[in-house]
Amino acid sequence: MESISSKATIKHLVSATLHTLRHSGREAFVTTLHDSLLKKKVRFPIRQPVRLIYSPLR
Known part of the structure; x- marks a missing residue:
């Protein structure tokens, strides 16, 4: 699979x-979208860690 x-x-x-x-x-759009993008593995580097902010309801 292409990346x-x-x-x-x-x-x-x-x-x-x-x-x-x-x-x-x-x-034609759906076919093109499927062939050009959806059949490939898309990878993005994570630059910053995602922080989960928890704030209990008071």
Whole structure:
């Protein structure tokens, strides 16, 4: 499975699929989205740890 780890690549692929939606219709859009993005593993590095903030109701 191909892996994508660049936000710029994702942005380009989404732009291309939206272009397909505007010019070729919904069926072509879904096919393009599936083939260009959904069949790939998308990985983003986590830059900062996520902190869970717990605040009990008083």
